Amino acid sequence: MGDLISSKQSFDIRSILDFYSNISDTSKQTNDFVRYGKMQAPISISIYRAQQESGSYLIVDRDGAKSTTWNADTLEQLNSVAPLEKRYHSHNYFELLYVLNGDINEWIEEQCILLHPGDCILLDKNIRHVEEYFQKNCTSSCAFISINDECVKLLASSELPYETPQNILQFLLTHMENEETALKSFYQFRPAKTSTSSIPPVEEEMNAILYELTERRPGFILMIQGHLKRLLGILEDPMQYELVSAFSMQGHREELLAQITLLMKSSMGLMKKEELARRMNYNAAYLCRIIKESLGKSFTQYRLFIRLKAAETLLLNSDLTIAKICEKLQFTNRTYFYKAFEQVFGVTPNEFRLQR
Numbered sequence: 001m002g003d004l005i006s007s008k009q010s011f012d013i014r015s016i017l018d019f020y021s022n023i024s025d026t027s028k029q030t031n032d033f034v035r036y037g038k039m040q041a042p043i044s045i046s047i048y049r050a051q052q053e054s055g056s057y058l059i060v061d062r063d064g065a066k067s068t069t070w071n072a073d074t075l076e077q078l079n080s081v082a083p084l085e086k087r088y089h090s091h092n093y094f095e096l097l098y099v100l101n102g103d104i105n106e107w108i109e110e111q112c113i114l115l116h117p118g119d120c121i122l123l124d125k126n127i128r129h130v131e132e133y134f135q136k137n138c139t140s141s142c143a144f145i146s147i148n149d150e151c152v153k154l155l156a157s158s159e160l161p162y163e164t165p166q167n168i169l170q171f172l173l174t175h176m177e178n179e180e181t182a183l184k185s186f187y188q189f190r191p192a193k194t195s196t197s198s199i200p201p202v203e204e205e206m207n208a209i210l211y212e213l214t215e216r217r218p219g220f221i222l223m224i225q226g227h228l229k230r231l232l233g234i235l236e237d238p239m240q241y242e243l244v245s246a247f248s249m250q251g252h253r254e255e256l257l258a259q260i261t262l263l264m265k266s267s268m269g270l271m272k273k274e275e276l277a278r279r280m281n282y283n284a285a286y287l288c289r290i291i292k293e294s295l296g297k298s299f300t301q302y303r304l305f306i307r308l309k310a311a312e313t314l315l316l317n318s319d320l321t322i323a324k325i326c327e328k329l330q331f332t333n334r335t336y337f338y339k340a341f342e343q344v345f346g347v348t349p350n351e352f353r354l355q356r
Contacts, residue, residue: 012207013100013143017049042151043224045210049141050102050133088128093148094172095123097131098202102140105132108186115142118200120189120235122168124175127186143206145228149176154225156317167266168232173313174265185262188244189235201240205231256280257294260287269306270330273299307331308344315353322349 208227212220277284288299331337
């Protein structure tokens with residue numbers, strides 16, 4: 001086994017993968033390197049690799065605690081003892097999966113999505129899923145970012161005005177308290193173009209977060225917040241990534257309503273019906289009828305309600321002034337905002353914030 005990777009190279013996710021791929025005898029490995037995968041709340045990065053070499057697979061555990069090799073016979077025995085459907089799991093935190101190389105089948109509830117290098121999946125809390133790496137004659141690896149509620153609150157509390165809405169952050173905020181959700185939702189991000197840089201932008205931010213998590217120098221939490229926000233910004237940049245939303249619901253109408261809900265919440269209610277119809281590839285009048293028949297609200301009433309729920313979240317989890325919240329949610333008349341908010345929540349925005 002070669003020398004351990006040292007200095008700043010240690011904080012490169014692909015260097016970690018290269019290091020593990022060169023381990024021929026895992027019983028001799030040291031613990032100096034695997035610490036990079038250990039869980040560290042409120043955010044963590046872990047790495048997983050399945051590699052076929054001479055009929056064996058190298059597995060790096062998700063918590064970074066150890067690695068092990070399985071030959072083809074052992075792998076076949078594992079699949080018979082613990083078939084894929086029995087390896088489904090869920091988390092009480094959000095999980096962002098990023099494919100480094102190879103292809104991965106991501107099973108979410110009853111759906112299977114084939115992911116390629118550069119693809120990302122943002123999984124909601126408590127959604128059942130499992131990754132399938134073991135495809136014959138292939139090597140697959142990916143990195144995970146685990147984000148708990150504390151991390152989401154930190155991101156929201158440091159929020160500053162942006163030219164465009166932070167839809168992913170809003171998605172995290174609105175799903176933060178969902179311990180058991182009937183809405184099985186996730187975001188799929190597909191690269192809009194092949195990266196021309198030696199290190200893709202998403203990986204650059206992951207490496208930076210990994211460095212801060214490992215070094216833990218003064219101010220590292222603030223640095224992590226900044227890099228995580230930049231990472232989310234990359235995923236939201238249409239020049240770099242395409243957003244694909246998917247759901248697992250019973251019934252076509254329920255599935256449509258779930259998709260409407262997620263898109264409207266992710267835009268904080270700012271999306272107009274014409275844009276909603278374009279994103280969903282449906283007639284706008286038909287979607288309005290789905291909303292009316294299912295929720296008893298017109299689209300205008302429903303859109304207002306989503307904006308007010310977004311205001312509730314911002315009042316609870318950010319230090320933005322009410323004037324800034326009105327501006328962010330495009331309420332041009334502050335008196336109207338106060339009146340509408342009080343009708344829904346029974347108190348004024350100021351009184352609501354004092355109660356938190």
